[in-house]
Amino acid sequence: MDIEIRPEDQPFADEVQRWLDEHLVGEFAEHRGVGGPDDPAAWELRLRWEKKLSAGRWLGLTWPPEYGGRGATLSQAIIFEYLYARAQAPYRLGVQGQDLFGPTLLMFGTPGQKARFLPKILAAEEFWGQGFSEPDAGSDLASVRTRARLDGDDWMIDGQKIWMTFGTSADWLYVLCRTDPRAARHRGLSLLIVPARQPGVEIRPVTNMLGDGGFCEVFFTAARTRADLVVGAPGDGWKVAMAALGVERGTLLIPQQLGFEREAEHVLELARGRAGATGLSHRLVDAWIAVRLMRVTTLRTIGELVAGREPGAQAATSKLYASVQHQRLLELATELLADDMTVTGGGYALKALQRAFLLSRAETIYGGSSQIQRNIIGERVLGLPREPRPGSTGG
Amino acid sequence: MDIEIRPEDQPFADEVQRWLDEHLVGEFAEHRGVGGPDDPAAWELRLRWEKKLSAGRWLGLTWPPEYGGRGATLSQAIIFEYLYARAQAPYRLGVQGQDLFGPTLLMFGTPGQKARFLPKILAAEEFWGQGFSEPDAGSDLASVRTRARLDGDDWMIDGQKIWMTFGTSADWLYVLCRTDPRAARHRGLSLLIVPARQPGVEIRPVTNMLGDGGFCEVFFTAARTRADLVVGAPGDGWKVAMAALGVERGTLLIPQQLGFEREAEHVLELARGRAGATGLSHRLVDAWIAVRLMRVTTLRTIGELVAGREPGAQAATSKLYASVQHQRLLELATELLADDMTVTGGGYALKALQRAFLLSRAETIYGGSSQIQRNIIGERVLGLPREPRPGSTGG
Amino acid sequence: MDFLFTDEQLELRATVRDFLAGKSAEETVRRLMATEAGYDPRVWRQMSDQLGLTGLAVPEEYGGAGFGYVELGIVFEEMGRALLCAPYLSTVALATEALLRCADEAARRDLLPGLAAGRTIGTLALLEKPGRWDEAGVQTRASRTAAGWVLDGAKRHVQDGHIADLIMVGARTPAGVGLFAVDGAAPGLTRTSVPTLDQTRKQANLEFAGTPARLIGDDADGWRVLRRVLDTAAVLLAAEQVGGAFRAVEMAAGYARVRVQFGRPIGSFQAIKHLCADMLTEAEAARSAAYYGLWELAADSDDVPLAASLAKACCSQAYSRIAGDAIQVHGGIGFTWEHPAHLYFKRAKACEAMLGTPGYHRDLLAARLGLRSARGMEA
């Protein structure tokens, strides 16, 4: 994956590379590429690394200096992510705060909220958890039932959230709550900032099919937060939450893409080493093609973002394409591994390709399932009509 | 494709084979396999052949003798179709009357109707056309708008039908009409028998993408038919039409299956002759597998029908499976033909594989599109809920 | 007109399904998959004694019930549905089948009754390198000594190898490949349990160091027998895959009927409804594939190798895809450990590799269809 570095950005790129060369040594160099968006592996080491990044002022690059950022350009942020991912520095723990909640707060927060929360995110001192989904509100977020009501100077919150990444390590939660029980669906929701460590909040890991605990469920029982800790106005929760989900994450495309390329190369290498993979040659070629096309598509989107243009339709289709193709790549990997695929290490310790294979099943579910993606592409890009609201159920 | 012939059916099988050996000679032998369900090729020759079949009493085998049938068992009918298709006798022209309308009239017709129409079908003297679909009622048959009202002793019919196979050769039409304009959708429909050759009926061929005219559109302008020429009671049209579409056509599976097998063998033979088809070997194997599985599935369904059991779910999934797999087989054929695929004979004369390839696009559309098939499988077999009726159109 | 189950066969299916509903419920599967042995000896005893499943297709003269492959296939299909944790495939499809196919009547008389009665747990140790299910993959050495034959070498991915009383082994003799029987407690045999991705089915690696072994049949005749065993086991495994695939379809459809999102059961959305319809369509095709294999086995036809590779390739792919789609229909909950969807998905994945991947079997079919030369295929 080659991004173009413009002459004016070259000094910045050199600075990034120099810093990485100096700091990505020792235990960090030994843990190249460790972790992933939902993967809690090597937590303590990654936390030490994240503090170093913070000290170097490499977190929240595009944020205003007053909150600890550098006010860098998107182009610089992309260069950083590219060099960072290419060096296989550890996957950052603070994605929730740095890439999701932080940008949302920058858009909708009060000056006081920003001053209170943003610097702690970039200092890697406070971590965040997203409380959007509920057991009965997965794809259908508008039907969240967790409710909050004002009780004196506090909101009192009752309900349940699920699929919170790294919830057990969160200091603060941003929680979509129903604050007006009479308003229907999208209306009557508010986004509250809730301290995670209080008696009314119970956070339990949910074990996934790998046997890992990256996700959590959260129970709120008369949990409290201050009345002013609402992002945007009360009742604007839907708008704010959608903005959080739609935050421009062009920079996150880069580590994902470099990860795909490494995996694809690994799979081709496996195939080269296996006599009898000839019959699979076209499927292997197709897997390689798909990864190469994801690269081009990523570069198209990044190019548009950096140029300040509205991203084209490929930005809408790329998640669907990538998640489906990634599953295919790993299905191919498992077929090449053959019987080796069937055994693990002790304590259900999975090999890298086994982990990736199992995790890939979630990629078509989380962050908007493939079905939801197709709805969005069909309706927002192709202008197809929405489903009619149910009248009566057909006979 | 091997069907099992039970000892008690052996004399019948011998009789069929003897007759075929004696009659499938001369011009008929020279036109082995000519025609298809929607293919009007070699009409005159096929008409001569069909008269011979009639003289031999090989049409409508299972129908009662009083209407010209033999009252044969399903098992015998299947043996006949198998030997017939294996001998590549010309594809029969009278499918509409023999396999669709006739069985429906046997179920719902009055004695007078049966006596009037059924013998002429088996005599290959009168041919039939199905008037169900309309330009605005394709997948959604319940919204037919062609209307009929009683005018003295006649129905008077106005409207338009489309996708009538072999319409220009039809003597009679069976037409789904709205006879009660106040009743909604499924209700208020009747199935009328309408003479095709009258001033109020205009039948025009619709050229398909092959440049052929197997299908027709039909315009009714104050067309007339006798008041008693309604199948079932007035208002029962939906029930009767659905029965016509659901008529047990297990015997039709056999020529289709043998046709698939011949095509698959042709494609494999092409591949064996082409250097460099190695990379396609798995796709070729998959195509062969699919055709072999269609055979097994057909035999499973026929076995159940002959045993008088309710056919299993495979009977519901097989049309979807076959049409999709048949398209794949022919896509593979076109890839093997490579540049040869791009040229035709003079006058847009298509090669057999080109014809089959283009026709295969219709197989996922006509007779219930793949989308409709998936609805049926989902709802009737898996018990999934129907779409809710539209209330308001979503925002 | 013969692809039809008899009433007796349908009854067998109902009996086995009933039995497993009681003895292989999800909580039982979860309990057993966490044990080292990986099965419940009491249930195994009931399967053998009450239902006669271990000897179902063993001729009566060796203590079996004398049924055929179609009946056996029905049992495998039901076991696949129920994710049964038991050494049935290894005992019945591998060890028993090897003895049935060999040309050694004495060995059959000695060894089959124990297997048929469920008193002996058997297996087959063949694979040495991943994916190498062909004759050339057999490198373990068999040597004739004064005291009889001894084996030296290592076998991997031996199903239930950690508990088997009787291990059938393919090994290279001076004359070719021979089939051997080794006692599970033989000296010079080291068994190492290996943790499996699909925890409902266990494996061991076996090392042979001068391990005494009994030659079964002729010392050059082993591959003929093993080839047929592999084909037979592939078909029976395919039947198991079909059972699991149908259960996954049912789980998905069942969830889609009741799970409400956007004010409607998700199964009323065509996105989910049509996905389920496609799953069922593929499952029915897979069922035809497995039944084709069973019927060819029952007819002892020349097409058994063709049908076996077809069944294994097709059912492997269908099960994996359907089990993956079932997770998709369930959404987030289907990705959790507590939901059974992953148990089917992992079983599907493990079955896929076992006895040759879909790609391996497509290669065999390509060669048989004259499309290209096979790798590692004789005949």
Add this chain to the structure above:
Amino acid sequence: MDFLFTDEQLELRATVRDFLAGKSAEETVRRLMATEAGYDPRVWRQMSDQLGLTGLAVPEEYGGAGFGYVELGIVFEEMGRALLCAPYLSTVALATEALLRCADEAARRDLLPGLAAGRTIGTLALLEKPGRWDEAGVQTRASRTAAGWVLDGAKRHVQDGHIADLIMVGARTPAGVGLFAVDGAAPGLTRTSVPTLDQTRKQANLEFAGTPARLIGDDADGWRVLRRVLDTAAVLLAAEQVGGAFRAVEMAAGYARVRVQFGRPIGSFQAIKHLCADMLTEAEAARSAAYYGLWELAADSDDVPLAASLAKACCSQAYSRIAGDAIQVHGGIGFTWEHPAHLYFKRAKACEAMLGTPGYHRDLLAARLGLRSARGMEA
């Protein structure tokens, strides 16, 4: 951060789209596809003179506009959308490109200006057997006589071969493969129009019997040139395929927005909505593939052969699949002659075979990626 069109390129696209909306509407396409010549010389003249499209990527010294491959790709994409009937691909992507890539400055000076100005219609005659786009497929013989070189042999599937004024020919010389220029009116040249499945693009078979020809460059250097011509043309054809594919998506979505069944626009059903979404997703991937090829061509990178095969394989498959799905969305009406869906479907099918099928290009890629040896691939 370079996969981005300049404002100038976007303007070129708009201009060409506008022009073709007027000059290549459906009724025009239908009229021209029924003619023998297969194009409208007046429109061709306007394309050359007013828009400068024939010389777009020809250096100014030969009478062209000196733009690059990215601009050319934009033009092809638009022509694909509009199903333009004109000898553009043969003249610009084949004949012109062969001259640009050859090492014969005199030939370039003689022949390029006519092509760039649109006065000369050019093409390339290479293929002799279906699917054999490799060097070994070239069997037509070139012999040196007192009067110069003459050609003997037969070429098939020559695009616009019936009207070409200038035919570039790959032929076997004593030294290897040479590139030759033949006048469309040369003695000993027999041209036979061949009816095409895709009637919007014409072909001829050519026979050479002692046909005089001009050697272009060295008599052993032809394949080097031709290989690059094939790669370049594959990328430009891929761009054309992308244009057609997007038009097919738009037609399908447009119909789905207005066609009502069951009381709703069919596009409100997920079955249709999601099919359209998948079509768009595949079209966008194909667009990335074509643009990748264009950018590698523009950079004159070592990866051109890789990118060309990727683009051709990927865009061929996408266009065929999308054009087929567009018929599906239209239902019965999409299967009729009067509806334009089949024109796109047949164009897609013809493009698929031209310059090598997807399977052929996957084989090349497999070899380049070290997955297996290529057939007929040098280097």
